[in-house]
Amino acid sequence: xxxxxxxxxxxxxxxxxxxxxxxxxxxxxxxxxxxxxxxxxxxxxxxxxxxxxxxxxxxxxxxxxxxxxxxxxxxxxxxxxxxxxxxxxxxxxxxxxxxxxxxxxxxxxxxxxxxxxxxxxxxxxxxxxxxxxxxxxxxxxxxxx
Amino acid sequence: xxxxxxxxxxxxxxxxxxxxxxxxxxxxxxxxxxxxxxxxxxxxxxxxxxxxxxxxxxxxxxxxxxxxxxxxxxxxxxxxxxxxxxxxxxxxxxxxxxxxxxxxxxxxxxxxxxxxxxxxxxxxxxxxxxxxxxxxxxxxxxxxxxxxxxxxxxxxxxxxxx
Numbered sequence: 001x002x003x004x005x006x007x008x009x010x011x012x013x014x015x016x017x018x019x020x021x022x023x024x025x026x027x028x029x030x031x032x033x034x035x036x037x038x039x040x041x042x043x044x045x046x047x048x049x050x051x052x053x054x055x056x057x058x059x060x061x062x063x064x065x066x067x068x069x070x071x072x073x074x075x076x077x078x079x080x081x082x083x084x085x086x087x088x089x090x091x092x093x094x095x096x097x098x099x100x101x102x103x104x105x106x107x108x109x110x111x112x113x114x115x116x117x118x119x120x121x122x123x124x125x126x127x128x129x130x131x132x133x134x135x136x137x138x139x140x141x142x143x144x145x
Numbered sequence: 146x147x148x149x150x151x152x153x154x155x156x157x158x159x160x161x162x163x164x165x166x167x168x169x170x171x172x173x174x175x176x177x178x179x180x181x182x183x184x185x186x187x188x189x190x191x192x193x194x195x196x197x198x199x200x201x202x203x204x205x206x207x208x209x210x211x212x213x214x215x216x217x218x219x220x221x222x223x224x225x226x227x228x229x230x231x232x233x234x235x236x237x238x239x240x241x242x243x244x245x246x247x248x249x250x251x252x253x254x255x256x257x258x259x260x261x262x263x264x265x266x267x268x269x270x271x272x273x274x275x276x277x278x279x280x281x282x283x284x285x286x287x288x289x290x291x292x293x294x295x296x297x298x299x300x301x302x303x304x305x306x307x
Binding site: 023039040 | 207
């Protein structure tokens, strides 16, 4: 894995992500937000993106599992014949927001859907993000027909 | 979820995009982050002044895994970063580090200190090395005196001055 942080976790960065998403949407709009997450997905996480393009979803799954585990999230991975379902039962980012008394909005989850959208671009996969509740979602990676 | 560990690499990309529009857009974003940070550090300062800053940054030292030394005197609070985890991550990054990455720190700190009546001297030292020294003074004259020995002063805003 390209980035494997260890040690303590400063979860207040989730507050900054929340502020940043709101700020970008208000000041520059959705296309700008999409572009910053595209650059993050494809340039910062270049290894994950290149692996997906070559047909390998494992670095994506390893990244997701490692950081959800590290932040104390509750999740399950369902490996199926034609897909991998990353089921988030308790998102640590959303949980932290709520614990700090910051109102949650579904816009906060754009970080997930836009990263997944950009990772899937030019790869043989679709990655769908389906919100199922506050701090809960399915992220489904499936090879295109 | 963008891991909290990776927020700095994310906003490193945002810094580049805002700078592509105009440097003023980057400054406006730093101000927005400063407003958020004020909600977090503000209560520490209101309760205990320089000691409150010490308490806040000591928490940051632990949570962000900083190699840093904190000093509190009658005159100032100093945060001496020996190895900055933020710049270290931004440099250890397949997307490359934004040239003026370090300025964001003073960009959020300076407006808060001004608001509370303190004088912040932020020595970046070098943009290529993950270390810096931040000193916050009660007294302007003492801050001005300290300024004389600074290697690379952060001036995040056009009107940045003591």
